[in-house]
Amino acid sequence: SQKIEQNSEALNIQEGKTATLTCNYTNYSPAYLQWYRQDPGRGPVFLLLIRENEKEKRKERLKVTFDTTLKQSLFHITASQPADSATYLCALDGWSSFGNEKLTFGTGTRLTIIP
């Protein structure tokens, strides 16, 4: 069956350093992969989407890589700030003929940036 793993349940990083989060998947061939941020008691907020034919995507201090051979995505936050503290979710598509279909989420990594 399909499985998505985010390797760290919790990650503590010193302010100013780069935080790197990992998402691995098995028994899956997603057309694209997404990263979301979730704050306690709130809904997920979309951050970045990367397609299967893209190796890297950047947005401001965020960078995502996608290796379909390793079945892995890495999510980087450079120059991390305490405001970046949140749970980060990896999500894979369930593409069908309808186009936009369900997202399957990983369990998330709770990131804490220490001042």
Place this chain on the structure above:
Amino acid sequence: EPEVTQTPSHQVTQMGQEVILRCVPISNHLYFYWYRQILGQKVEFLVSFYNNEISEKSEIFDDQFSVERPDGSNFTLKIRSTKLEDSAMYFCASSGRGYEQYFGPGTRLTVT
């Protein structure tokens, strides 16, 4: 900036009662979804809705669940006879022509 809204923010109900959770998706979006998140667990897909019909549903979305788009703006999730295990945060989401989904703030459902 347009956003997805959900009401109520918190609903407490007794086991066996019916509940309706309401959502107003972003106005020009075409695809609508419900997800749930049990406390401490991952976000799980329930159902997707497109062109006034269900396009996909998960194993969780059994006969006790139904969705409706009663007018041009609202999107509802009904649970006919709630069970204790239905207690969770329920998130509505919508998407347009892109694949990213925009989530509402959620409704916390507590079944006692």
